[in-house]
Amino acid sequence: MKPQQFGDYTVRKLVEVVEPFKPEFAFKEFDAAGLAGHADWLAPHFIANSTEGLVLPFSFHTYVVQAQGKTILIDTCIGNHKDRAALPFWHMQNRPYLDNLYAMGIAPEDVDYVMCTHLHADHVGWNTKLENGQWVPTFPNARYIFSKDDYDHYNNVKPGEFGYTSLADSVFPIVEAGLAEIVTMDYAIGDGLSLVPTPGHTPGHYCVHLQSGGHEVFFTGDMLHHPVLIAEPQWQTNFCLDHAQSTATRRAFIAEHAGGAAIVLAAHFAGPTAGRIVDAGGQLRFAVLEGA
Numbered sequence: 001m002k003p004q005q006f007g008d009y010t011v012r013k014l015v016e017v018v019e020p021f022k023p024e025f026a027f028k029e030f031d032a033a034g035l036a037g038h039a040d041w042l043a044p045h046f047i048a049n050s051t052e053g054l055v056l057p058f059s060f061h062t063y064v065v066q067a068q069g070k071t072i073l074i075d076t077c078i079g080n081h082k083d084r085a086a087l088p089f090w091h092m093q094n095r096p097y098l099d100n101l102y103a104m105g106i107a108p109e110d111v112d113y114v115m116c117t118h119l120h121a122d123h124v125g126w127n128t129k130l131e132n133g134q135w136v137p138t139f140p141n142a143r144y145i146f147s148k149d150d151y152d153h154y155n156n157v158k159p160g161e162f163g164y165t166s167l168a169d170s171v172f173p174i175v176e177a178g179l180a181e182i183v184t185m186d187y188a189i190g191d192g193l194s195l196v197p198t199p200g201h202t203p204g205h206y207c208v209h210l211q212s213g214g215h216e217v218f219f220t221g222d223m224l225h226h227p228v229l230i231a232e233p234q235w236q237t238n239f240c241l242d243h244a245q246s247t248a249t250r251r252a253f254i255a256e257h258a259g260g261a262a263i264v265l266a267a268h269f270a271g272p273t274a275g276r277i278v279d280a281g282g283q284l285r286f287a288v289l290e291g292a
Contacts, residue, residue: 001273001292007213009067009192011265012104016062016077016097016126018270019089020048020055026225028236028243038228041285045271046227056226057270060122063219064104067192067212071106072113073139074208074219075267076170079125083165090122097126098138111139113189117221117267118202119150120239121166128173135173143181144174147195149204151182198223198253200246201239207253217263223250224266227286230254230277258284 001013023030035054039047048055063074077097084090098108116124127144128135137144154171157164174180181187185206188194196207201222208219223246224230225237233250240246257264258277264286265274272292278285 001271004274004289004292006210006215006217006263007192009065009210009212009217011210011217012064013273014062014064014097014100014104016060016095017089017093018057018059020050021058022052022055026056026058026237026239028238030232030235034232035228038231038285041280042228045288046269046286056228058226058268059270059273060268061273062126063265064101064106065193065210068190070112070189071110072115072189072193073111073142074115075117075123075221076114076126076138078122079128079170081130082121082125082169084121090125098129108139109141111142113145114139114142115145115193115208117207117219118205119146119154119163119167119171120202120222121163121170123221123267124166124170127170135169137174137177137179140179142179144179145187146171146174146180146182147204147206148182148184149199150202151180151204153203198249200242200244200249201237202241215263216261217265218253218257220253220264220266222267223253224264225268227266227269227275230284230286254284263289 004011023035060077062076065072078090080094126138129138154163154167185195185197192210192212194209196209198205198207205221210217233254234247236243254277259279263274272288274289274292275286278287
């Protein structure tokens, strides 16, 4: 995605990695023929052919948002040196994420806010880095924004249970350092950035809503894992905690913004990423923003 200007806000995408997933890895329930039927508009950025059939590129990236002298990161990907043995492509990685942030002209000390749309491992990983055998905040001058509903839910996860490891290495050290703001959905950063509750994927999942200069932008986190869900919102992913709620949340968002001017910036859309929900002859689709 090329840098985008939305009123006072500049938005850039910092990509950690792009991974091709088989559809059955991503989706609990989906229609293979239906997926193939969407290939004409999903290609070339959101679907690809492989020796094993169609695959879905999933991007793991951070949005770097800057305005009025503030630098804000939205979601912090997987992270380095993290124990994620269940997922080899996340396990003990050593990727140049911070080098790429420096290449944008930003040092970790320059970051003012880190907004985590939810507390899954691939959205909190770079919250911390390994230093002298300890997990320390990567962005020492930032306030880390965690939703209260998510934090309350995951704070009850016990050692050995799903999700505990990423809490221990990427969330709890932030709280212990006094850098966490555990917030309700009325939280905002200035006049331009606010939270929209979008539960289902996790209990306290939120979208970040940007309004500036007549633009309306939604950083949708994992409410929309892949563009095909705009056409097939009933398809269930393997990643959501409450399938009924996540489907209802997704449907409501799509219905509200279909055919409108709102811009969607999702957490895992590959390629140009920025786009709108459009009606193409009665079929809802994701249309890449011109210049993205």
